[in-house]
Amino acid sequence: MTADTTVGTGAWVRRFHSGPQGAPRLVCLPHAGGSASYFFPVSRQLASTAEVLAIQYPGRQDRRHEPCIDSIPALADALVDELRPYGDRPLTLFGHSMGASLAFEVALRLERAGGTVRHLFASGRRAPSTVRDERVHLRDDDGLIADVKRLSGTDEQVLGDEEIVRMILPAIRADYRAAETYRYTPGPPLSCPVTVLTGDADPHVTDAEARAWQQHTTGPFELRVFAGGHFYLNSHAAEVISVIDKALRG
Known part of the structure; x- marks a missing residue:
């Protein structure tokens, strides 16, 4: 999905709609192989509530x-620098899959620097303290594409176009490497509320791995389970956006 116009576009930060003056800010971080345009519908639906x-x-x-x-960690360091101009208001972070791990690391850096994180939404990702031995990023191109198709995170028509695949595969592989090699460094937990959202048939997140997120904050914790797999949010977009909207309004 893409937008016709983008307000305040930068290299890292895309603002598809200009929210109300002084509105809470929601930062959305995509999954492996994903892009900012994935969140255009979220921006459109929350335009009256948030930036x-x-x-x-x-x-x-x-x-x-x-x-x-x-x-x-390198992505988090770079992104924190890019978010500094938006630090005049507390930030709410939403990340899906790899984006959830990244959102967590960004939240840690913001809080440790004295900033305020209003809320962290971690979607489709096990807790940072849980570890799996995953090596999909080491597979050949066909093996990597097969895993992407299995998770249903990319349009089948896109993956059937060889020219497009050649163009996007380096980014997908780099993202998989980032997600699969990430290891949490133990330290003080977050203080912000954390809401975890997951699909009940997600092969990458068990119930125990989702609940383990509670160890990473001293703030309120909530687990929301939806019917579906790793990309449960594609078929539950309205419900997920409603959960975020209520938190932003609160």
């Missing part, structure tokens, strides 16, 4: 000629 900032990682779409960053 939605969608993140565009390097190495894809209009940033495809930039080197990919294949490390969650």
